[in-house]
Amino acid sequence: MIKTIASRVWAFFKSFQLTIVLLALLMGLIVACTLAQVEMGTQGAVNAYMRSFIVWHQFSFLTFQVPTFPGGALVGLLLTINLIAKTMDIKLIWPRAGMWLIHVGLVVLFAGEFVAGMMQVDTNMSIEVGQTVNFVQSYKNAELALIDVTDPTWDEVYSVPDTQLARGGAIAIPGTPITLNVKKFYPNAQLSNLPPGAPPSMATVGVGAGVSIIEQPLVSADNDMNQTSAFVEPVAGGRSYGVWLASVALGAPQSFTHEGRTYLLTMRLRRQYLPYAFTLKQFRHDVYPGTDIPKNFSSLVQVVNPSQKESREVLIYMNQPLRYAGKTFYQASFGKNDTLSVLSVVENPGWLLPYVSCVLVSVGLLVHFAIVLRRSLKRRQDKKEG
């Protein structure tokens, strides 16, 4: 009985019909994802359609989201199982070596997409000409940074990610006597000056005391930014330093002093500090003569890595990224009258997998062709002899 069910399941997973259905679903997903990018932005649409197991949709007449389509992750997973099942059906013999290589190459390609979906980190680095930057920052995620600025040469940065702020409660900052009590967290909010007669702000100190805050739905479009905000109360040594409003919409610096140490409190895009730094020496934005049509964007950066005793110039330009220390830096954008360069930074531990896959599939095709050719020549030879 169990054997029958297992063999049926196996037959289902290795069926060619399943491949066709899954490929059709994938095509549908690609079209829907492309159209959704208009509203949701590239990353938002890719996350919702391609990197999710189920595509959820919010109908206007319902208060909750409903599953409407299998997501790219589910279709990809089933396709991978389908491919593995098919591969296992191929006899492990030399005449089938090419087929094996091709199938394994495709499995590696699918695995590469899963690794990218789960482990790829997309950040960016904005540098102005002459500026030295030693961090990359997230496009969308925020962090509450508590910065001990007491030392004249160093800053001690304690970063609380927005995901932890969202859980609320008390967050002890290791290495400091400070605990941050998260009173309220807003993934996105609209800030304005507090109108006269309005109920007082939750903030008791700092700029936030005069600010009114209204929660907003999250945005994911490429040009939109969530104004992540939170009311937090630093407590140290049994003493409260009041409730502060920290928001990416607030530029004004806010600080408090505890036992002679001064702490800045700021909400900002999440940073990842690097053990090396880039200095932008020159940014070029060349256009075709007599037009505004861009011809070339390039950033000449000085890469300084003290741990490797390395200091060298690198030119990053369109389609010529810099691969360095597990990250790839692409020329992505520019601003401030061509004095600001924006590098898109991608960290994907599986970046080699598509290349490995291409090699496997290419070699597989060649091997298969050689085997078939040999067999056909032999057959012709046999015919002649016979």
Place this chain on the structure above:
Amino acid sequence: MLKPPTSPHRPIHALLKTPLILGLGLLGLAIGCRSDQVSHYRVPKEAAVTHPDHPGHADEAMPMPGSMPAGQEPAANVPPPPTPKGALKWTLPKGWSELPGGGMRFATFKAPFAGKLEATVVVLPGPAGGELANVNRWRGQIGLPALDEAGLAKARTIVKAKAGTVNVYDFTSDGQAKSRMVAASIATPDGNTWFLKLNGDADPVAKARPDFMTILGSVRLD
């Protein structure tokens, strides 16, 4: 005659076991490695805090060209800011006009000069972080290093107005295409600090500066 292929009959399932286990391990690692804990870094002091892609900053409104996240214009549904108790008034020179603010911005001035140029008014409660920190933040916005207290005093110009003393700073960037910022702050008796800023490309800012200084000289309490 073709010889029938002979299979070595190796156990295929055993062959696939290793990559399968490796794959599952990788998946587990990917899920387990997602950190959302407090992290600590010891970093050299920044020359200045820059927020080149923070479009929502109350007193930063230099929209960037290219495919950068665009400067966020006040949305249509954002109510204009309320008038603070001791609101400032000013007289605009000929050709200048005032647009209502939105969000954290109190007002925006439209200057009659071509080129990239913006004049804004932001009011914040209290000292809003202090003069030195704000001046260094502005300097950071145009890529200049931070000043210390002595440097701040040297850079400061005083304008006497009916509303009180206006501290004015004028900075020009060192970049290929120079950016310039004329920024002023004044504290009002109700405890608020008002920030009036003129920023943009160096040339149009230079043209608009005399008028902007006239505006600063005209500020008075309502």
